[in-house]
Amino acid sequence: MSRSPRISASILNADFGRLADEVRRADEGGVDSIHLDVMDGHFVDNITMGPVVVGAIRPTTQLRFHSHLMIARPLRYAERFAEAGSDLIVFHVEADDEPAAVINAIEAAGKRPGIALNPETPAAAIDPYLERVDLVLVMTVNPGWGGQSFMGEVVPKLASLRDTIDRRGLPIELGVDGGVNLDTIARAFGGGGDVLVTGSALYSTDGDLAPTVAALRAAATTAHSDSERT
Ligand code: DX5
Ligand code: ZN
Numbered sequence: 001m002s003r004s005p006r007i008s009a010s011i012l013n014a015d016f017g018r019l020a021d022e023v024r025r026a027d028e029g030g031v032d033s034i035h036l037d038v039m040d041g042h043f044v045d046n047i048t049m050g051p052v053v054v055g056a057i058r059p060t061t062q063l064r065f066h067s068h069l070m071i072a073r074p075l076r077y078a079e080r081f082a083e084a085g086s087d088l089i090v091f092h093v094e095a096d097d098e099p100a101a102v103i104n105a106i107e108a109a110g111k112r113p114g115i116a117l118n119p120e121t122p123a124a125a126i127d128p129y130l131e132r133v134d135l136v137l138v139m140t141v142n143p144g145w146g147g148q149s150f151m152g153e154v155v156p157k158l159a160s161l162r163d164t165i166d167r168r169g170l171p172i173e174l175g176v177d178g179g180v181n182l183d184t185i186a187r188a189f190g191g192g193g194d195v196l197v198t199g200s201a202l203y204s205t206d207g208d209l210a211p212t213v214a215a216l217r218a219a220a221t222t223a224h225s226d227s228e229r230t
Helices: 018-026 052-061 074-084 099-108 123-129 151-167 185-190 210-224
Strands: 006-010 035-037 063-072 088-092 112-117 136-138 173-177 195-198
Touching: 006 173, 006 210, 018 035, 018 052, 035 052, 052 063, 052 074, 052 210, 063 074, 063 112, 063 151, 063 195, 074 088, 074 099, 088 099, 088 136, 099 112, 112 123, 112 173, 136 151, 136 195, 151 173, 185 195, 185 210, 195 210
Parallel strands: 006 035, 006 195, 035 063, 063 088, 088 112, 112 136, 136 173, 173 195
Antiparallel strands: none
């Protein structure tokens, strides 16, 4: 099954003092979606942004917003992130709320659900929800901070999820989130990822992001043609 790499810009490492400009920079650089890392200081020991920030930058771009909720209570906030302008709301299977209830709430708010799993969480944990989500987000760092190193030991889990999705013909995108850069994107894409979240790999670049985005796509597809799913 032919796949093409989709680059999702995580604004976690962007200049928060110029967030609208940073979102525009990613849009003009040719990324496929904007990845908003929401952290509540409970699920992870960092606090980043809430619905008010999503709403503030929503008018900046037509690109789809993937709101990655690294929060303990996604059921409590799903509707507010929907109203603020998220297109896809991705919650963690490890969060406090029952995943099926969170999926129901996201759909009731008229948005599409995604489910995320941490590096140590087995793929089986999300199996009951695969028929209901549009995106599975495989964490290749422990969530909480940008700029961490890609955890290659997660690639076999990524590949097994790719096989499950393909074998069952599920209309799911497979995301890879954390430490994806020019050196690791081939393993993320070659391992089976479609939506490749890049934060510091993008925002460590000043000015026009188009060359960086093009280089990331090339690094994914070039090495993918001969990389093993290891
Ligand atoms: C981590 C975030 C990721 C990621 C983005 O909790 O979910 O989106 O770290 O930043 P980089 O690409 O720098 O790892
Ligand atoms: Zn993220």
